[in-house]
Amino acid sequence: xxxxxxxxxxxxxxxxxxxxxxxxxxxxxxxxxxxxxxxxxxxxxxxxxxxxxxxxxxxxxxxxxxxxxxxxxxxxxxxxxxxxxxxxxxxxxxxxxxxxxxxxxxxxxxxxxxxxxxxxxxxxxxxxxxxxxxxxxxxxxxxxxxxxxxxxxxxxxxxxxxxxxxxxxxxxxxxxxxxxxxxxxxxxxxxxxxxxxxxxxxxxxxxxxxx
Numbered sequence: 001x002x003x004x005x006x007x008x009x010x011x012x013x014x015x016x017x018x019x020x021x022x023x024x025x026x027x028x029x030x031x032x033x034x035x036x037x038x039x040x041x042x043x044x045x046x047x048x049x050x051x052x053x054x055x056x057x058x059x060x061x062x063x064x065x066x067x068x069x070x071x072x073x074x075x076x077x078x079x080x081x082x083x084x085x086x087x088x089x090x091x092x093x094x095x096x097x098x099x100x101x102x103x104x105x106x107x108x109x110x111x112x113x114x115x116x117x118x119x120x121x122x123x124x125x126x127x128x129x130x131x132x133x134x135x136x137x138x139x140x141x142x143x144x145x146x147x148x149x150x151x152x153x154x155x156x157x158x159x160x161x162x163x164x165x166x167x168x169x170x171x172x173x174x175x176x177x178x179x180x181x182x183x184x185x186x187x188x189x190x191x192x193x194x195x196x197x198x199x200x201x202x203x204x205x206x207x208x209x210x211x
Contacts, residue, residue, distance in 0.1 A: 004086055004091065007086065008084050008085060009084075009085045010082065010083070010084055010085075011030070011082075011083045011084075011085050012081070012082055012083075013035075013077040013080070013081045013083065014080055014081075015078060015079050015080060016076065016077060017076070017077050017081075018040075018074045018075065018077075019060055019075045019076075019077075019083070020074045027061070027088050028061065028085045028087060028088055029059055029060065029061035029062060029065060029085075029086055029088045029091050030059065030060040030061060030075075030083040030084070030085050030086075031057075031058075031059050031083060031084040031085075031086065032054055032055065032057065032060070032081065032083060033082040033083060034056060034080070034081060035077060035078070035079045035081030035082060036053055036054065036055055036078045036081070037053070037054045037075040037076060037077055037078060037081060038050045038054075038075065038076045038078055038161065039052040039053070039060075039075050040076055049164060050161065050164035050165045051165075052115070052116065053078070053142075053155070053165075055142070055143075057108075058108065059105065060075050060083075062108075062109065063109060064088070065091055065092045065095065066095070066105060066109060078156075078161075115138065119134075119166060122134055122166065123167035126206070128172040128173065128176050129175075129176040129180070129204060130204065130206050131166040131167070131168065132166060132168075132173055132176035132180065133176075133180060133185070133201055133202075133204035133206075134166075134205045134207065135162060135165055135166050136153070136180070136193070136195065137201060137205055137207070139153050139155065139157070139193075140153055140195050140198075143155045144195070147194075149196065150187075150194040150195060150196045151194065151195040151198070152192060152194050153192070153193045153194065156191055156192065156193075158170075159174050159177065160173075179204075180201065180204055183197075183200050183204060184197050185198075185200035185201035185204055
């Protein structure tokens with residue numbers, strides 16, 4: 001690990017900047033130390049499709065290292081981000097020598113893929129309102145901070161960015177958010193989203209699980 005640290009480099013990225021990841025072991029992997037990123041893929045018509053949000057502890061470029069599959073095309077900083085950039089081949093050597101660390105990252109990949117599969121099923125079979133409610137519950141689970149009267153979501157997404165995650169346009173997300181506000185499930189304090197009635201949001205999401 002000390003050798004890995006000696007050959008790594010700390011890199012900063014501002015909101016809106018992108019990090020491109022090669023789909024082979026040639027190049028680098030990026031450990032997220034601070035901030036959040038949207039993982040993007042390009043559709044056949046050239047549009048950017050958001051498939052995930054990364055947070056501190058996640059690694060960009062981990063999938064090709066663990067599975068030799070292609071990774072996402074790029075990641076876009078949602079706020080100021082600090083990375084630790086390490087040689088991809090060297091990181092793979094470390095993972096091969098440390099089964100516990102390798103298992104930890106494999107679990108993270110599995111969790112991310114399961115969440116993506118759930119969203120894809122929602123796109124196929126659920127209304128935009130249901131998809132929006134499920135996304136808010138997912139964000140609450142990952143980034144929520146419990147308060148006395150609500151759960152404050154500690155990450156800000158525009159309606160456009162939410163739509164890119166659930167396969168909907170901004171106008172449809174606007175309508176869905178308005179409906180969820182009218183139902184009393186969520187509210188905005190400034191630009192911060194808060195969940196004020198988890199049961200109402202769960203009913204809107206057509207799900208039955210506790211947070």
